[in-house]
Amino acid sequence: MTANRGYIAPTRRPGALGVHSVDHFALTVPDLAIAESFYSAFGLDVRREADRLGLYTAGNPHCWASIIEGPRKQLHHISFGAFADDMPRFAERLRALGVDRIDAPGGFDSNGIWFRDPDGALREIRAAEKTSLNGKGAFLPPVSTDPGVRGAAARATATHPRPLRFSHMLSFVGNAATAIEFYSNTVGLKLADAAGSDIAFMHAIHGSDHHILAFGSGGGPGLHHCSWDMGGIEQIGLAAKNMADHGHRAGWGLGRHVLGSNYFHYVRDPWGSYAEYTADIDYIPHTQDWQAGSWGDEDALYLWGPELPADFIVNHEAA
Numbered sequence: 001m002t003a004n005r006g007y008i009a010p011t012r013r014p015g016a017l018g019v020h021s022v023d024h025f026a027l028t029v030p031d032l033a034i035a036e037s038f039y040s041a042f043g044l045d046v047r048r049e050a051d052r053l054g055l056y057t058a059g060n061p062h063c064w065a066s067i068i069e070g071p072r073k074q075l076h077h078i079s080f081g082a083f084a085d086d087m088p089r090f091a092e093r094l095r096a097l098g099v100d101r102i103d104a105p106g107g108f109d110s111n112g113i114w115f116r117d118p119d120g121a122l123r124e125i126r127a128a129e130k131t132s133l134n135g136k137g138a139f140l141p142p143v144s145t146d147p148g149v150r151g152a153a154a155r156a157t158a159t160h161p162r163p164l165r166f167s168h169m170l171s172f173v174g175n176a177a178t179a180i181e182f183y184s185n186t187v188g189l190k191l192a193d194a195a196g197s198d199i200a201f202m203h204a205i206h207g208s209d210h211h212i213l214a215f216g217s218g219g220g221p222g223l224h225h226c227s228w229d230m231g232g233i234e235q236i237g238l239a240a241k242n243m244a245d246h247g248h249r250a251g252w253g254l255g256r257h258v259l260g261s262n263y264f265h266y267v268r269d270p271w272g273s274y275a276e277y278t279a280d281i282d283y284i285p286h287t288q289d290w291q292a293g294s295w296g297d298e299d300a301l302y303l304w305g306p307e308l309p310a311d312f313i314v315n316h317e318a319a
């Protein structure tokens with residue numbers, strides 16, 4: 001028996017420099033108690049940790065997001081995870097590109113490389129375990145019962161499924177084309193698909209979901225949504241019903257995206273952005289040179305689903 005029995009090496013594209021994951025993100029909000037209530041109802045494991053909240057998924061020790069108190073809701077930073085032995089190459093690449101390395105923000109000390117993107121938004125590359133998947137995520141299709149057998153659970157016995165993991169996020173940016181170029185050159189994300197000139201989806205080169213970070217032109221930086229994998233459509237439906245029972249009825253879903261192919265239900269959060277339940281997003285293996293598509297506006301949002309809420313794409317963080 002070896003000490004590392006059971007260890008599965010993360011997938012990695014040999015020789016290529018790129019981050020492998022969105023390690024975590026951080027938000028400021030005016031009232032932590034409101035965030036704690038919302039994300040707990042959403043099904044996340046919300047932990048009070050000193051001056052902040054940590055967002056976890058049940059049974060997983062990884063902290064996917066930190067929430068700190070601030071004057072208003074704002075995307076504080078995104079931290080990308082990279083293989084430790086790539087860190088010197090990232091430092092050299094940013095130096096060669098003329099991207100200034102800055103100090104870690106207060107309360108977020110780390111040995112990572114901190115910098116700002118073209119909109120001035122705070123970003124980090126840190127050595128971290130690969131938290132993006134090494135293969136396509138599990139998908140549980142609805143189960144059909146045999147003739148003569150009831151299929152659905154009664155309300156009283158229905159479960160409340162919880163998110164399995166963080167999947168991706170969509171960040172508003174000043175200009176999507178500028179963001180595609182910057183994040184390709186610096187952190188090594190690759191374009192998976194773009195729709196029109198204002199929406200783009202980026203994947204990681206070492207094997208990841210169709211997108212781990214997406215951009216929407218929105219007049220500047222901001223969080224549009226964070227997305228959490230539920231593993232199935234039934235699980236999305238039950239979780240969305242549970243949120244409605246908690247008073248969080250506003251949102252968009254059930255539907256299916258064209259770009260990424262994932263099923264979705266978005267729940268509006270207390271600050272006008274969204275938390276998405278998702279399932280069955282496309283996967284881009286580390287061995288594949290995915291051909292990015294250039295799509296029209298009609299494919300930017302959905303294949304099917306309810307009509308888009310009028311205020312779905314509003315960057316409330318833009319000044």
Ligand SMILES: [Fe+2]
Binds near residue numbers: 168170225227
């Ligand atoms: Fe999404």
